[in-house]
Amino acid sequence: MFGKPKSRRTRNAVVDILNGFLSILVLAIIVLVGIVVWGISQFYAEGQSSQDTVFIVERGNGLSTVAQRLEDAGLISNRWIFIGGAMAEKKERALKHGEYKLTAGASMADILTELSEGTPITYSVTFPEGYTSWQIVERLNEAPLLEGNIETLPEEGTLLPDTYVYERGATRQSVLDRMIAAHDEALAEIWAERDPNLPLDTPEQLVILASIVEKETGVDGERPQVASVFVNRLKRNMRLQSDPTTIYGITKGVGTLGRGLRKSELEARTDYNTYQIDGLPAGPIANPGLAALQATANPDKTAYLYFVAAGATPSDGHLFATNYADHRKNVAQWRAVEREAAAEAANEAELTREALEQQEAEAADAGN
Template structure:
């Protein structure tokens, strides 16, 4: 009898092990298989949330077939403790494996409502926008000048716990402009103790959270710019007429202010490098303007002849070589152009048309340049209402 009992028990154990193994294989396949979503969704993961709450939300939105398998899979892959708060775009047919990776990898949120504080060269702007998961594009909900009273609807977006915030710096803004406009960003705290060194802030888009310090954000911008400059300096072309990284950064800022045309930056840089190498003055208006404004806002008028003749450290019509500091915060592309300029014999350039976006005509001789200038003057003379 005992032999029969032992035999039956062994048989039962084999069946249990077999069933368990089969269930485990089935669960693993379910965890990695394509999911049931037939359209992308925006998944909100609140601060302090856990995989149990996330799995319930995913089940309710039809993104996963089993909350239990989703939770067990996260435990098995040791990712259950790595959940990151945010708003995440979950693509159609995403597997539970892919969704787990999305909500645990961290980084910038990828969908939902966001408020973007844009700091531009000529103005600042606050934009409230929302990503439509179905089409993968942002739609603008609200827009206003931060120097003016905010629309009443803005507070609801700002105070919503799921809203994300970004501070976006345009290429060519000055450090003074950045500090001034950060003071208008009402989700940030604290003051900026000292004006950042000109050129030391990396133009980019920075995700922030409510209560972040303005000083800490400035430090992030400075660290990012230092990494960009160090990498570009390490990979610079040979024989450039710069004695330091600061001189290269100064050149990059001039290139940034002289052209907004990405395709031209390397040619513009070559003109100024060629001028330095030949002992010619740079003769660039943006440096003169910086000497007048000290980077504090836009000049808002033409440069006077007396200002072009004035002997100031930033008047490159008078001084030899580079000015003593950068004249703005250049972006990555301008820094790379300054440290790897195009190979050319150009030493002059002038705008092609009255639209700055159309770029410049370049010349290697004064005769060519004078011809280009004459063509530009004709366009000026023919301008309506002049």
């Protein structure tokens, strides 16, 4: 009525199967542990690269793509170990786009840390104070590793010249946007702390006058004095009579005039010819820097109404006067300096000409 008990042979076969399975399982675990230990050692071992290398994580690149590219570039020995290490450290989504410097011998762990926590390589572009918007866009177009085009030329006087840092692949428009934001922030702070007696009604008027100050002098210490001249003139209802404003009316900020102003240009009535119009010109004539904005907002307290160049170069600065008679004396002094500089230049050119003629004559004699 009852089945026959299993034979000893059957029980032994089952035990053998179980023992075999357990042996295989133990062996698999040992192999797996060995692989993991080996993988960990490879992950932290010194890398293959013998020199510093620049590696770029492109926008949209995921862990698998980056690992494959690192392996293809010979920077890691096994992409799967790199992927496993990233997952173990919970950094599979932590890679940041950008350009990175990987040092010689960097391990996979080092590379993962650099690509997820490091600072990308940066570049910079400098815009001199007093650049027009056209000049700024031209320099942006020349800057390396920036992308995209500037569709619309920014309004004059809305950008803050400075040195701007960017990463490979940043857009030109993003740099412009930062310049606009920096300008707006600086202007708001400076306007809030301006001299209350300024003959200016709006921040925009401050920018216009600061742009004139910027173009009139390249000497840092002179800006507050130059600003005082124009402020004093505005208070007295005197015309500003600034050459740079008249020049801007001709060039519109594109390129340079490349010559002196003509009589007809000084006499032409335009929105920018401050020899012919009262008050400020129609708009800024450049993008003033921080120092010019500050100097214009808080100019020196002077009685100056005139200034003229003190020497033949911009670095020589200016001579200031409180009345027209003294100004005429300063102008006479400047013209004397100009004549002397012109004579020296002519003399230098003549000496160079004579030297070249002598060389040619000696060469001709030697040939005969």
